[in-house]
Amino acid sequence: MRYILGIIILCLAWQVCLTSSKSFSHLEFIPEEEQPQSVEMIVVNEQGITETYDQTVQEEPLVKLNVSNSEKDDVDAVNCEVKAEDVSKMKRQVAAFRSKIMADAAKVKELKDLIAAYEAQIDSNVAALNEQREQIGYLNNSIAIYKTTCSNKDIELTDLQVRARADAAKLRQKDEQLSECKDRINTLAASSCLTFGNSSDIQVLNVPGVGPFMAPCESRFQGSGWTVIQRRLDGSVNFNRNWNDYRNGFGDLNGEFFIGLEKLHRMTAAQPHELLVFLETFTFRTTFITFSKFLVGSEDTDYELQQIEFNGGYYDGNGRTLTYNIGQKFSTHDRDNDNYWIKNCAKAFKGGWWFNSCKNLDYFANLNGEYKEYNPAGYNGEGIIWKEFDYTTSLSSVQMMIRPKIEENN
Numbered sequence: 001m002r003y004i005l006g007i008i009i010l011c012l013a014w015q016v017c018l019t020s021s022k023s024f025s026h027l028e029f030i031p032e033e034e035q036p037q038s039v040e041m042i043v044v045n046e047q048g049i050t051e052t053y054d055q056t057v058q059e060e061p062l063v064k065l066n067v068s069n070s071e072k073d074d075v076d077a078v079n080c081e082v083k084a085e086d087v088s089k090m091k092r093q094v095a096a097f098r099s100k101i102m103a104d105a106a107k108v109k110e111l112k113d114l115i116a117a118y119e120a121q122i123d124s125n126v127a128a129l130n131e132q133r134e135q136i137g138y139l140n141n142s143i144a145i146y147k148t149t150c151s152n153k154d155i156e157l158t159d160l161q162v163r164a165r166a167d168a169a170k171l172r173q174k175d176e177q178l179s180e181c182k183d184r185i186n187t188l189a190a191s192s193c194l195t196f197g198n199s200s201d202i203q204v205l206n207v208p209g210v211g212p213f214m215a216p217c218e219s220r221f222q223g224s225g226w227t228v229i230q231r232r233l234d235g236s237v238n239f240n241r242n243w244n245d246y247r248n249g250f251g252d253l254n255g256e257f258f259i260g261l262e263k264l265h266r267m268t269a270a271q272p273h274e275l276l277v278f279l280e281t282f283t284f285r286t287t288f289i290t291f292s293k294f295l296v297g298s299e300d301t302d303y304e305l306q307q308i309e310f311n312g313g314y315y316d317g318n319g320r321t322l323t324y325n326i327g328q329k330f331s332t333h334d335r336d337n338d339n340y341w342i343k344n345c346a347k348a349f350k351g352g353w354w355f356n357s358c359k360n361l362d363y364f365a366n367l368n369g370e371y372k373e374y375n376p377a378g379y380n381g382e383g384i385i386w387k388e389f390d391y392t393t394s395l396s397s398v399q400m401m402i403r404p405k406i407e408e409n410n
Contacts, residue, residue, distance in 0.1 A: 007097065190206060191208070192402075194403065221278060230257070230258050231257055233256050233397050237255065239369070243334055247260060275400065276402070282373075290310075290311045294309075302337045304354075305328050321387055328356050331352060332352040369385060
């Protein structure tokens with residue numbers, strides 16, 4: 001705005017000077033009334049192009065002077081010189097202003113171009129940003145879908161893990177059932193304690209002809225696999241029993257008991273067995289006696305002791321005591337099968353056994369006799385007797401065990 005006002009002033013001064021130089025001799029003093037004059041106005045538009053316009057301006061009223069013609073000429077000459085210098089100076093200023101305006105216009109144009117370039121870049125960036133926002137939105141939607149999918153997969157995985165654990169539990173249960181079935185099969189197939197290895201517990205045996213039954217196994221004496229068929233410990237069980245009791249068995253498997261003649265027959269008839277006898281006195285003297293053969297006949301033979309063979313021979317040490325009864329039938333107080341016609345040996349000695357004669361006591365044995373607490377038996381045969389081991393007193397504890405012959409099962 002200041003530039004425009006300066007240009008207007010210069011134009012006015014230039015117009016005045018031109019007017020004065022053309023009619024300097026005819027200079028008249030202008031009345032006090034305002035006189036309109038037409039001046040040229042230079043304007044720079046927005047594109048930096050200079051335009052001119054005619055404009056009527058009101059000059060200030062001039063003061064009327066009462067001077068002579070000569071004086072007027074001198075004054076006019078002086079005024080003309082002053083105005084000419086002022087006009088020249090103003091022209092220079094106008095040229096400088098014009099140059100500055102042109103330079104500023106060029107800068108403005110350059111700035112406009114730069115702004116246009118920046119705006120174009122901004123538009124491009126905005127478009128790219130919008131595109132990236134769309135991509136981010138798409139990615140966010142994809143992430144949400146993936147999260148939902150993963151969550152569903154987690155739920156499915158959890159469900160599968162639960163099912164897997166349930167299936168594993170069922171499988172373990174089936175394995176346990178299978179193992180139990182195998183154990184039952186093995187148990188049902190076990191006809192002796194050899195099947196149970198080093199067991200010294202009560203096991204279930206399945207002997208053809210008598211079905212499953214329980215019997216103590218023993219692996220602490222003379223190797224493993226022995227089946228206990230008779231045990232005496234403290235006199236807690238009465239062994240003076242009838243024929244049916246001895247045929248079926250009686251007593252406490254954890255204490256004193258007799259396994260039963262029918263089981264003995266079925267076991268020893270199914271395969272060859274050996275016999276192990278443990279003896280102990282009240283003075284804690286002990287011994288083991290082994291027999292390589294042991295076979296009991298059926299009830300039709302009155303459970304005859306059909307085979308008994310001492311490892312060292314019939315006449316070697318303590319083995320002669322039981323071999324004396326080979327071929328002898330079993331007797332009880334209600335069934336007399338001994339060879340002594342005067343009386344029933346089972347009734348006389350208060351226990352069932354394979355008695356031969358009640359009279360000849362030289363090789364006498366009766367492990368089912370009446371339990372006596374350290375009362376000397378002498379030669380009368382009363383008590384638990386194994387004559388060749390100790391003929392002075394009844395024994396404190398005995399145990400009879402059988403086992404299939406190992407060498408014939410290998």
